[in-house]
Amino acid sequence: MGVNADYLGRTFPATEPYEVSRVKIADFAEAIGDRNPLYRDAAAAKAAGYPDVIAPPTFPIVITMASSRAAIGDPGLGINYAMVVHGEQRFTYARPLHAGDVVVAQSTISGIREVGSMTMVTTETEIKTVDGELVCTGYGTLVERGSG
Amino acid sequence: MTKFADVTVGEQLPPASYPVTRLSLVKYCGASGDFNVIHWNERIARSVGLPNVIAHGMFTMAQAGRYVTDWAGDAGALVEFGVRFSAMVVVPDDDTGASIEVSGTIEDKLDGNLVAVALTAKSGDAKVLSRARAVVRLP
Numbered sequence: 631m632g633v634n635a636d637y638l639g640r641t642f643p644a645t646e647p648y649e650v651s652r653v654k655i656a657d658f659a660e661a662i663g664d665r666n667p668l669y670r671d672a673a674a675a676k677a678a679g680y681p682d683v684i685a686p687p688t689f690p691i692v693i694t695m696a697s698s699r700a701a702i703g704d705p706g707l708g709i710n711y712a713m714v715v716h717g718e719q720r721f722t723y724a725r726p727l728h729a730g731d732v733v734v735a736q737s738t739i740s741g742i743r744e745v746g747s748m749t750m751v752t753t754e755t756e757i758k759t760v761d762g763e764l765v766c767t768g769y770g771t772l773v774e775r776g777s778g
Numbered sequence: 779m780t781k782f783a784d785v786t787v788g789e790q791l792p793p794a795s796y797p798v799t800r801l802s803l804v805k806y807c808g809a810s811g812d813f814n815v816i817h818w819n820e821r822i823a824r825s826v827g828l829p830n831v832i833a834h835g836m837f838t839m840a841q842a843g844r845y846v847t848d849w850a851g852d853a854g855a856l857v858e859f860g861v862r863f864s865a866m867v868v869v870p871d872d873d874t875g876a877s878i879e880v881s882g883t884i885e886d887k888l889d890g891n892l893v894a895v896a897l898t899a900k901s902g903d904a905k906v907l908s909r910a911r912a913v914v915r916l917p
Contacts, residue, residue: 642815654809657808658810661802661809661810662809662840663841663844664840664847666844666847666853678852678854680854684853686840686843687840687843687846687856688836688843688859690809691836692810695810696811715863716834716835716863717859717862718863718909719835719836719839719863720858720861721856721860722857723856726853726854734894749795758839
């Protein structure tokens with residue numbers, strides 16, 4: 631089954647609001663082994679000019695993944711999620727996420743390419759505060775390994 | 779904190795090595811919400827043709843991010859960060875696990891006090907990230 635190229639450019643509904651918390655940031659920092667005080671110590675973050683502890687640069691994947699997964703998993707697109715691997719990831723940042731941010735994520739399918747038996751689908755996911763401020767954009771490319 | 783004026787194009791940054799064990803992957807599953815079985819279940823990883831349990835690509839990207847923010851001295855300095863996942867980080871079930879070796883080179887200095895850093899990441903002989911690049915804003 632081929633991928634449905636009509637999905638190129640399609641934008642999916644935004645996620646429910648997600649509240650970035652100190653505890654979740656600290657857990658994520660611990661999981662990646664990063665001892666940076668800006669991820670754990672609100673006083674250190676404030677001294678560095680941030681409103682609260684900030685999130686590591688790859689933390690936004692926690693928020694974008696739920697949104698992009700819904701897009702890639704849309705049955706009409708024709709991608710078998712079980713056969714998918716992560717090919718590329720990129721983020722652009724207007725500022726770091728920080729504890730207290732309440733954000734929504736919204737994904738658009740921005741690229742579909744077929745190379746041999748592989749299909750590559752790129753989603754562009756914007757993370758905005760509930761007030762509409764763009765904080766970060768994630769670009770994820772998932773590769774579906776075809777059965778040949 | 780690293781200053782824009784002190785950075786030279788072509789400068790190589792000191793390499794760093796980051797460990798990754800089965801425990802790292804279990805923690806990362808929980809913290810990220812990515813519970814794909816190939817990151818924690820050796821039986822299923824092997825059954826789908828993998829050599830063993832493999833690390834999340836995003837765990838490897840996180841180590842490259844840590845490398846850049848440690849060098850910059852401000853974890854909020856990143857403006858752009860992108861990688862291609864070019865090989866798997868295979869994590870054996872022993873007390874040592876695997877390691878991810880990250881190095882960087884100053885690729886360019888741009889308007890607005892921006893510095894582009896080209897990154898490489900290896901695990902064993904495998905180049906696990908390619909086209910890895912971060913842009914940071916320095917004071």
